[in-house]
Amino acid sequence: MSYPRGSIRYVRYAVQIAFLLITLYAGWEFHQFVLHFEEPTRPFVPRPPSVDAYLPIGALMAFKYFVMTGTVEPIHPSGLIMFIAIVGVSLLLKKGFCGWICPVGTASQFAWMAGEKVLGRNFRIEQYTDIGLRSIKYVILSAFFWVIVVAMGSTMISMFFMSDYYLVADVKMLKFFTEMTSLTLWVLVGLVVLSVLYKNFWCRYLCPYGALLGIISRWSPLKIRRNEEKCIHCHACTEACPALIDVEKKDVVKSGDGQVGRYGNTQLVRDPQHPRGHFIVAGENGRRPAPAC
Numbered sequence: 001m002s003y004p005r006g007s008i009r010y011v012r013y014a015v016q017i018a019f020l021l022i023t024l025y026a027g028w029e030f031h032q033f034v035l036h037f038e039e040p041t042r043p044f045v046p047r048p049p050s051v052d053a054y055l056p057i058g059a060l061m062a063f064k065y066f067v068m069t070g071t072v073e074p075i076h077p078s079g080l081i082m083f084i085a086i087v088g089v090s091l092l093l094k095k096g097f098c099g100w101i102c103p104v105g106t107a108s109q110f111a112w113m114a115g116e117k118v119l120g121r122n123f124r125i126e127q128y129t130d131i132g133l134r135s136i137k138y139v140i141l142s143a144f145f146w147v148i149v150v151a152m153g154s155t156m157i158s159m160f161f162m163s164d165y166y167l168v169a170d171v172k173m174l175k176f177f178t179e180m181t182s183l184t185l186w187v188l189v190g191l192v193v194l195s196v197l198y199k200n201f202w203c204r205y206l207c208p209y210g211a212l213l214g215i216i217s218r219w220s221p222l223k224i225r226r227n228e229e230k231c232i233h234c235h236a237c238t239e240a241c242p243a244l245i246d247v248e249k250k251d252v253v254k255s256g257d258g259q260v261g262r263y264g265n266t267q268l269v270r271d272p273q274h275p276r277g278h279f280i281v282a283g284e285n286g287r288r289p290a291p292a293c
């Protein structure tokens with residue numbers, strides 16, 4: 001089976017943009033929902049349940065609570081369902097969520113693509129600094145893991161679910177963006193600038209959710225496999241990989257940073273018909289062009 005060159009990449013862009021628009025629309029709806037209670041003259045707009053997805057810490061607590069008690073917490077139940085779905089996607093398709101669905105990842109990706117277009121390239125952080133920075137997301141994840149999974153029991157979690165704070169946690173998240181302080185604004189501006197200059201800056205260094213999915217994705221049966229016999233060591237795969245994985249030096253890409261699961265259980269080889277930038281993913285039953293990893 002053959003695919004037009006680059007077609008999978010454009011399908012992925014379309015899916016990413018669709019999820020980004022759905023997210024923005026849900027955010028707008030939620031804003032209208034909150035405004036109705038602040039200014040009762042405004043019409044009532046139903047609360048979109050998908051906003052629960054933006055309470056990942058609550059979702060992790062809800063997951064632990066569900067495992068311990070068999071009960072779905074009733075305040076923001078969609079968060080738990082989406083958390084389980086995202087973890088399931090990561091187990092099956094590695095970081096397919098990051099590569100195809102996450103709106104933050106999409107915004108980050110289009111930021112570095114814009115930077116590449118305007119500046120002619122993206123910058124790379126020096127290797128040892130890069131390793132140090134990559135540990136930040138694991139440190140943040142470990143802190144959450146310690147507090148929620150180790151320290152909090154089911155009673156403490158259920159008390160948190162009943163607290164006034166958790167009842168309006170989604171509203172607080174909204175206000176974080178609609179009534180941001182100057183510090184928040186400057187931090188966001190800094191992140192945007194860094195995302196334009198460096199590929200996937202937020203995802204690579206700071207996102208604890210991505211760190212969790214990266215760890216889970218290691219158990220996925222799907223992997224990119226480089227075909228050593230056909231590889232001509234042209235560096236095209238390493239240069240193209242937005243996760244900065246040195247694909248050329250690996251037989252199997254296992255990195256938790258890679259968003260490579262979308263190719264399935266395949267072999268990555270250079271296509272000799274395309275001198276640069278085009279490499280192919282060869283499955284057991286044929287070959288097809290692939291976008292950058």
Ligand code: SF4
Pocket residue numbers: 097098099102103104105106202203204207208209210211
């Ligand atoms: S690393 Fe985090 S922000 Fe980036 S795509 Fe994955 S979940 Fe989204």
